[in-house]
Amino acid sequence: MPSSEPSNAPASPITVSVVDDDPMICQAMSLILNDYSQGRISVVSTSHNGADAVARAREERPDVVLMDIAMPDGDGITATAGLRRLPAPPHVLILTSLSPKGTVERAAEAGAEGFVSKTDAPEEIISRIVSVCEGRPQYNPASQRQLLADLHAHRPMTRRDEARALLDALTERERQAVLLAAEGLTNQEIAARLFVSERTAKAHLSSASEKLSMSRVQLAQLVGRADLPSPLCR
Template identity: 45%
Template structure:
C-alpha cells in the first residue's frame, strides 16, 4: 500500500476491470473513502496484466464475463505475477461454477454485482489486508464442495499436504480456516502480524496455493471431508 505523506493513513490502490463503462463509473463512485483510490481501469481481461504492472494496485475488482478474455483467465494471469495483488471477482451470475472457478483461479473474494456499497468497500479493505471476502452464497458453495469427496480421497490428499507444514504454520493455517484475520491470529498466538504473515506465506507456498481462501479449503478438506 502507498502511504500518504504527513499521515498515518495508508491508501489502498484499486484497479477496476469491467467491459461496461457504467459499471466502472459506479464502482469509482462507491470507492471514495479516504483510504481507497481507484488508480486505473481496464475494459477487458487481456488488459489486466499490463494495467497491474503499470499501476501496482493492491486489489483488483474483476468482472468475470468479458468479451476477449474472461475474468477467470485474467485472475489466474494476475495471480501468477510476482507480488500479485488480491483479486475480488464480481459478476451478475453467481453460479456455483463461477464461484468455484474464481476461487481456484486465485480470487480472494467473490461478490455479486448487486452487493451494497458498504459490502464492496469492506471487501476491498479485507482483501487488501490479506484476508478473504466471500459473499454468503459463495461461502456456502465453497463449503458444499468440501462434502463431495468420493471415498475420502480429497481428505487423504489434504492431510498429506498439511504434513509439509511446521507446527506453527499448521496452527496459523487452522486459524485461517476458522475465518480469523491476521490481527486476530496474532492475538491468539502472541505473535506479531508480520510474523503471522510470514508463516501464512510459507504455508501457502508449501501447499501450492495462492491465497488464504485456497489454504482454508485444504485445511477444511483434511478436517471435514468424508464425514
C-alpha cells in the same frame, strides 16, 4: 508541528483497479470507492477485458483488482490466474452479481480471495477491499455455500472442514462472539471479553445467526464440529 493530514486517512490509500466489460459498472464502482472511502481507497484504472487488466496491473501494480467474470478476450477467471502470476500480484476479488455453479471453486483455484457483489452497499464493498488487504479472504455466505457445494461435487469434506469454512464466512468480530458464546458465556460476558457494549455483542451474534441461518444452539454445535482451540481475545 501537528500534521495537517486527516487522522482517519492512511498515508497511502489502497490502490484498486476495476475490471468490467460494462463501462457503467466501472464508473459506478470508481465513484463508490473514491467518494465513500474517506481517502482509504483510490481507483487507479478501469479495464473492459481481461487482457487489458493484466497488462495494466503489470505497469500500475494495484493493491486490489475487482474482476468481472464474463468478458471478451478471456474470462475473469483466466485473467485472475494471469494477475496472480505477475511479479507483484494484486489481491483479486471477483466482481459479480451471481455465483453460478463452479465459479467460486474456479475463482479460488485461480487465486481469487473472495467476491464482491455489484449490489452490495458501498460500505460493504469498501470493507471487503480493506479486509482482503489485511489478509482475510472475503467469501460471503452465498459464495461460501457455493464453494462447499462445488467441493462436495469433486471430493468429500470432513464435518470439521465444513464447520471451519462456515465460521470463516463470518466477520472477525462475529466469529469471536460465536466462539465465546459456544463456551457458555452470556452476552454481558462476551461484551466484556471483546471490549464492546452488550448491545454490540448481541448484534454480532444476531448477525452471525442470520448469515448462517442457525440458532445460538446450532452455532455452538457448529463450533464443536470445527474443533477449534479456545479464542484468545486481545
